[in-house]
Amino acid sequence: MNEKKIIELKDVAKSFDGEIILDHISLDIHEKEFMTLLGPSGCGKTTTLRIIAGFVTPDTGDVVFEGTKINDVPAYKRHVNTVFQKYALFPHLNVYENIAFALRLNKVSEEEIFNRVEEMLAMVNLRGFEKKDVNLLSGGQQQRVAIARALINKPRVLLLDEPLGALDLKLRKDMQNELKNIQRQTGITFIYVTHDQEEALSMSDTVVVMADGKIQQIGSPTDIYNEPENAFVADFIGESNIIDGIMLEDYKAKFSGQIFDCLDKGFLKNEAVDVVIRPEDVDVVAPEKGMLQGVVDSVTFKGVHYEIIVTINNFKWMIQSTDYVAPGQKIGLYIEPDAIHIMKKSEYSGMFGDYSSFSDELESLGDVDALEEEE
Amino acid sequence: MTKKSLLQKAVAAPHVMWAVLFIIAPLLFVVYYAFTDKDGNFTFDNIAELAQASYLEIFLRSLCFAFLATVICLIIAYPIAYFMTKASPKTQKILIMLVMLPQWLNFLIRTYSWMAILEDTGIINGLLTSIGLEPVHMINTSGAVILGMVYNYLPYMIIPLHSVMSKIDNRLLEAASDLGCSNFKVITRVVFPLSMSGIISGVTMVFVPSISTFYISQKLGGGNFDLIGDTIERQFQTAYNYNLGASMSFVLMIIIMISMAVMSKYSGEDDGGVIV
Numbered sequence: 231m232n233e234k235k236i237i238e239l240k241d242v243a244k245s246f247d248g249e250i251i252l253d254h255i256s257l258d259i260h261e262k263e264f265m266t267l268l269g270p271s272g273c274g275k276t277t278t279l280r281i282i283a284g285f286v287t288p289d290t291g292d293v294v295f296e297g298t299k300i301n302d303v304p305a306y307k308r309h310v311n312t313v314f315q316k317y318a319l320f321p322h323l324n325v326y327e328n329i330a331f332a333l334r335l336n337k338v339s340e341e342e343i344f345n346r347v348e349e350m351l352a353m354v355n356l357r358g359f360e361k362k363d364v365n366l367l368s369g370g371q372q373q374r375v376a377i378a379r380a381l382i383n384k385p386r387v388l389l390l391d392e393p394l395g396a397l398d399l400k401l402r403k404d405m406q407n408e409l410k411n412i413q414r415q416t417g418i419t420f421i422y423v424t425h426d427q428e429e430a431l432s433m434s435d436t437v438v439v440m441a442d443g444k445i446q447q448i449g450s451p452t453d454i455y456n457e458p459e460n461a462f463v464a465d466f467i468g469e470s471n472i473i474d475g476i477m478l479e480d481y482k483a484k485f486s487g488q489i490f491d492c493l494d495k496g497f498l499k500n501e502a503v504d505v506v507i508r509p510e511d512v513d514v515v516a517p518e519k520g521m522l523q524g525v526v527d528s529v530t531f532k533g534v535h536y537e538i539i540v541t542i543n544n545f546k547w548m549i550q551s552t553d554y555v556a557p558g559q560k561i562g563l564y565i566e567p568d569a570i571h572i573m574k575k576s577e578y579s580g581m582f583g584d585y586s587s588f589s590d591e592l593e594s595l596g597d598v599d600a601l602e603e604e605e
Numbered sequence: 606m607t608k609k610s611l612l613q614k615a616v617a618a619p620h621v622m623w624a625v626l627f628i629i630a631p632l633l634f635v636v637y638y639a640f641t642d643k644d645g646n647f648t649f650d651n652i653a654e655l656a657q658a659s660y661l662e663i664f665l666r667s668l669c670f671a672f673l674a675t676v677i678c679l680i681i682a683y684p685i686a687y688f689m690t691k692a693s694p695k696t697q698k699i700l701i702m703l704v705m706l707p708q709w710l711n712f713l714i715r716t717y718s719w720m721a722i723l724e725d726t727g728i729i730n731g732l733l734t735s736i737g738l739e740p741v742h743m744i745n746t747s748g749a750v751i752l753g754m755v756y757n758y759l760p761y762m763i764i765p766l767h768s769v770m771s772k773i774d775n776r777l778l779e780a781a782s783d784l785g786c787s788n789f790k791v792i793t794r795v796v797f798p799l800s801m802s803g804i805i806s807g808v809t810m811v812f813v814p815s816i817s818t819f820y821i822s823q824k825l826g827g828g829n830f831d832l833i834g835d836t837i838e839r840q841f842q843t844a845y846n847y848n849l850g851a852s853m854s855f856v857l858m859i860i861i862m863i864s865m866a867v868m869s870k871y872s873g874e875d876d877g878g879v880i881v
Contacts (some may be wrong), residue, residue, distance in 0.1 A: 285779055306782045318776040322798040332784040335794075383785065 234261045235296075236386060239281060242291035244277055251277045254291070259387070259421060264413050266422045268508040269440035270466070275423045278440070279389050282421065284308050296386075311380040316396060317372045319364040323377055325351075326360040332383040346554035351379035351467045353412060357447040370401045377412065387419045394429065406433055409439045411473050423553060431455060439463050441578075460576035470514075471547050472582050475505040477574070483572055486522055486543050494572035509550040511569035514538070520562015526555050539585050542580045546584040635858075638851030651852035660836070660853075667833040668860065671816035674754035678811045679764040679804065681755070685798065686766035686803075692775075701767065704760050716753060716824050723825065725748055745827030753821035754811075761810035769803030770796065802878070807870055813861055833857050 244252040252274045259265055265276035280286040284305030287483045292299050300308060311332075319328050321452045327334075329350055333343045351357050354374035359367075364375060373393060380388055390409075410433050413420045424430055430437050430535040431451040439446040439454060439462075447459040448553060458464035461472050475485030478496035497503060517523045524542035531537075535550040540561060547563070555561055609617075642648045689700050689701070707715060722728045723743040728738040743749055773796060781795045782788070817835030833853060840850030 283779075283783060285783075304782070304787075305779070306785050306787055308782075312780070312783045314776050314780055316776070318774065318780040320777060320780070320795060322795075322801075331781075335785045335790065379784070523632075 235259065236261045236263075236384075237421075238283070238292075238294040239261060239278070240294060242278075242281060242288045242293065244274075244281065244286065244288050250443050252288070255440075255443070255445050257289075257438065257445065257448070259419060261419055262417050264410070264420045264422065264433060265438060266424060266430040267438050267440060268424060268427060268466075269446075270344070270425055273440040274443040275425075275440050276391060279312075279391055279421060279423050282387070283310055283312050283389050309386040310389060311385040311387075312391065313373075313376050313380045313393045315391045315393070317376040319372055319375055319379070321365055322362070323364070325356065325362045325364055325367070326374055328334040328364055329378045329382055331379060333388055338472055346382055347378075349541045350382050353381075353415070354378045354408075354412040369397050370405065373397065373405060377409070381412070381416065381418070384416075385418060387421060388413075390420060390422045392423055392425070394426075395424075402429070409433065430449075431467070439466065441466070457571060458506060458573060458577050460573055461504050461506075461580075461582050462576070462578040464504070464571075464573065465578075465582035469509045469548055469550075471507045471509065471545075471584065473505045473507070473545060474580075477501045477502050477503050477572060483570060486545065488520065488521055491567040492569055492570040492572060494570070497572065497574075504575060504579050506571040506573060507547075507565060507569055508547040509537070511533070511566070512547070512549045512551075513564040514549060514551045514553060514555060514565075515562045515564045517560045517562040520564055522563040522565075523560060524563070526557050526559050526561060528557055529555060548585045622623075635851045635854050638847050639855040640852075642848060651848045652856070653850060654849060655856055663831050663833055663836055664856070664860070666830060667816050670751055670754065670822075670830070670832065674751050674758065674815045675812045676763075677751065677755050678759050678852045679808065680767055682759060682762035682807065683804075686763050686770055687792065689763075689767050690771045697767075697771070701764070704763050707756075708760055712757065713820070715757065716821055719749070719753055720744060720754065720824055723752075744825065745829055747826070747830055749825040750822050750830050752802040752834075754815045754818060756817075757821065758811040758814055761814075762807035765806035765810065766800060766803040773799050799835050800822055808868060809865060812864060816861065816864075817857060 235258050239255060239257040241254050241256055242252055243250070243254045254425050255274070255278065257278075267278055269275050277286060281288050284303065287301065293301050295303075295308070295310075320331065323331065326347055329347045333346060338346075347360070348357075351359065356371065356374050356378070359371070359375075364372060367375065376393070393409075394405050397405060406429060409420070409422075422430075422433065422605070431454070434451055436448065436557050437451055437454045438448050438481055441462050447454060447463045449457070454463065455467055458467060458470075464470045464472055469482075473485045475483050477494070477497035477500070478484055478489065479499060480497075481492055483490050483494070483503070483505060485490050524540040527539040527541055527546065529536050529538050530552075535552050536554055538549045538551055538555060540547050540549060540563070542563070549563070612630060639651055640647055640649070642650065655664075663753065685704075689697055710801060720727070722732070725740060725744065727744070734740055777795055777799070778791050781791045786794055816832075817834045819832060819838045822830050822832045822835055837850050837857070839852045840846045840853065844850075
């Protein structure tokens with residue numbers, strides 16, 4: 231990754247009507263980076279994007295673009311373009327004129343406009359759509375027009391505000407790949423806002439996890455997944471069992487009544503910690519061979535694996551296994567040292583319990599709420 | 606497509622009756638009188654009579670005044686309507702009420718008030734002379750007539766403009782400035798084309814009453830600026846020549862229809878225009 235900073239946010243804070251939206255965040259964005267701001271609704275990710283775009287002025291702190299403070303530079307003078315949630319295409323203009331919009335403002339020759347619009351249409355696979363009415367396009371097509379319109383002026387940074395939120399799953403996957411390709415081709419810095427952790431992990435160079443107006447963690451997708459900083463990140467990204475534990479000494483943790491070897495160090499002696507174990511990192515073994523034993527509560531077939539809920543010391547674990555076990559069966563769990571990740575206690579400790587109330591349906595309902603609140 | 610049920614027809618019946626009695630029938634009367642003489646015989650004489658220079662001058666003046674009043678209304682109303690949409694919903698309600706407030710007063714009283722304001726010894730000239738300036742002659746000028754039209758019909762320009770503009774998605778304005786539009790260009794490139802249906806409605810609602818008005822010109826123009834409305838009124842009220850009056854009404858209707866047709870042609874494929 232390029233180390234040259236293109237945008238810096240320095241101690242930026244913003245409140246609306248006395249409610250803190252952004253609580254003093256600092257963030258560096260590098261050239262050619264694909265950065266994703268990830269978080270639940272109301273976490274401040276969209277406000278961060280709008281501050282960079284110039285639609286929102288921060289209460290305190292600086293927005294710096296290539297070394298120059300741009301707090302007071304209006305949106306139309308920034309070398310930044312936006313792909314809006316729900317696209318915001320101009321309904322009075324056809325596909326060609328929507329894409330040509332930015333060029334028409336700059337007295338570009340008709341010939342160059344034509345060439346560049348055609349180039350953009352080719353890039354987003356919409357050749358032949360020039361004269362089409364944007365109101366009659368499908369969601370995916372409108373999205374492509376919005377991307378072409380935002381990219382035609384060759385911005386230094388492209389901001390994308392939940393651009394795929396309104397598309398169905400299959401189309402969303404295709405567009406994720408296309409966006410990633412476009413970003414590689416053009417070398418433009420992308421700042422992408424989403425509440426979909428899978429989208430964030432599969433597309434980004436850097437993921438910024440946000441909650442409650444604060445940055446919880448900045449890192450590569452693998453860092454974020456494997457080394458979550460606190461219980462919020464561990465819970466928000468993927469599935470995780472988060473257990474109260476005690477760090478006895480370096481490389482030795484105690485939880486669920488047992489002592490485990492692990493790879494973490496640098497904690498105080500007997501420090502209370504949160505222990506994260508991903509469901510796919512637990513091996514199901516015979517009870518006598520297991521480090522922990524428990525009785526299976528329920529089993530759900532998920533296609534690639536079974537999702538097993540098992541109770542051990544009143545804590546309901548989620549385990550993903552390709553081997554079937556029957557509900558009521560006694561099983562053993564085997565956990566390798568590298569499957570254990572130790573986190574310092576945080577304000578989020580204890581908020582994300584075990585899987586006793588877990589349900590897929592509730593999760594997806596939560597997503598719908600999140601979408602509606604953002605709008 | 607399903608056929609309308611009997612109940613649906615029954616519900617629509619009063620409206621159909623209303624339309625026939627009070628819209629279609631009067632129109633037919635106008636056409637009848639316009640093309641008959643005093644004895645009820647068919648004739649083109651009434652229409653032909655309007656080709657006289659004196660009548661042509663009146664038609665031309667009416668068109669001119671109505672056109673000017675409409676343009677001035679549009680120029681005044683457009684920024685007002687635009688900035689109204691920027692206010693909070695609560696403030697917008699109050700502003701709309703303030704725009705409509707003068708309409709609660711009787712039309713005649715409003716026009717009389719303007720006479721008091723504009724007269725040679727009226728309020729404005731009183732103020733001017735009191736601070737030592739020369740009085741300005743305003744009443745009984747063409748300007749006073751147009752002012753009267755603008756004042757009376759301005760709300761009918763502001764309201765449709767505001768209603769269309771307030772429906773423009775704010776994200777479109779953000780998208781425009783994101784793509785490089787200064788505030789002014791946001792208005793010319795996005796707000797203006799998207800508010801075209803409101804402009805058409807507003808222009809219609811100001812132009813039509815302006816071209817057919819008769820009272821404003823008499824009171825504020827002192828009888829120096831006869832408009833079509835005044836002439837028609839005189840035919841019915843003073844000259845008792847229903848046939849000539851009806852033929853003027855008929856031609857006025859044609860002029861309005863042509864104007865509207867031209868308007869909607871320029872508005873392109875727009876859907877929101879008002880049908881006359």
